[in-house]
Amino acid sequence: MPESPEVQALADDLDRRLAGRAPVEVDVVEFRVVKTRTRPPEGLVGHRVARVGRIGKLLDVGFDGGPHLVVSLGRHGWARYAGEQVEDAPGEDAPAGAVPVAGAEPPPPTLATLQFDDGTALELTDAGDWVSLGAFVVDDPGEVPAVAKLGPDPADPAYTRADFDRAFVGRRKQLKAVLQEQESIAGVGNAYSDEILFAARLSPVVHAATLEAGELERLFAATVDVVVAAIEARRGIPIDRLKQAKVDAMQVHGRTGEPCPRSGGAIRDFSFASTTAQYCPECQTGGEILPLKE
Structure with missing residues (x-):
């Protein structure tokens, strides 16, 4: 299960790559990922990413104009950039373009893809036998139940x-x-x-x-x-x-x-x-x- 140190590193990387970029296409392969059915992720097309951060073990992608894409990675969820290669044997978190080697586990399936205006494609994946990945489109991250109930974060300098x-x-x-x-x-x-x-x-x-x-x-x-x-x-x-x-x-x-x-x-x-x-x-x-x- 992804925990705060790895989710923070993921958020930092996504912020570096995606800030200022706008999705031009959103493809949801597994409908159960979307938890806000009246506000599907496709509605984010054209909005530019303002910043990517972490709230507990969740990702918070904030867009200009107000909307947030909050991603609960659940037990086996993660993200990858489509088409990138890795030198080592690909495992659970390997990019889609990684070359498989004998005995290596296949990469987890892509459940949703956000294609950005610079050609970057971000894939949200889940390696579990059941779908634990969840995506919420909200105006305030506090609208997500898992965020609303969170206690203080020990990584926060204000934690006492x-x-x-x-x-x-x-x-x-x-x-x-x-x-x-x-x-x-x-x-x-x-x-x-x-x-x-x-x-x-x-x-x-x-x-x-x-x-x-x-x-x-x-x-x-x-x-x-x-x-x-x-x-x-x-x-x-x-x-x-x-x-x-x-x-x-x-x-x-x-x-x-x-x-x-x-x-x-x-x-x-x-x-x-x-x-x-x-x-x-x-x-x-x-x-x-x-x-x-x-």
Whole structure:
């Protein structure tokens, strides 16, 4: 699932490429992508892009004259420029023109394309078995339900300890669940919640209400530091390489069976909600092994 560091890098790249450009054609291949049926994306033709930004894990494409195209990338959504080549083996986020190699996964299908007046074609894709990508054309991004409910963003310079305390202090909810609760903290998902908890040396399944003052301070610092550092690290990476850059940077997430970079003990899986997450028992749970569903 795309999270705030990768979505920020994507937004920065799109802003650089598309600001000042106007779509001349919009082709929606999968009608379920469009969430504002009375305002289809085709209505954006002729409007120039003013800026592209990020709101939580969503893209916000603002156009001159007021309209916004807000894109919820969902679980497997992404964007690519049509026809561009990559040197490495194309994977899930490879451009449409990438040359396939033996054993490589095919690129995900294009669900919508925006053709711009300079010849750039932006394709919105979804690699999942079900459509999680969503596009909204609105006058104000706050009209999008997922935006309206967002909590404070730890990457925002204005994010404070008070914002953090409102999300955590006294909550009888597991730490990992709070970190992924978009109403409490915007932009963090499964991967970065694992990384934040590892950095803070805290168990993902303890309740926030049980944390002592020093533990809360460590978690606050880790929440801000991990997200901000990841955003800075992804800056300037081509959008077709961002997924791999995220994978390569993980300390524990996706590292099952590998040695912990801090303790040397084995990274382990545990079941969380409908997915699997990772942690270091030696660093985070006092050696306790968290349950894993068969």
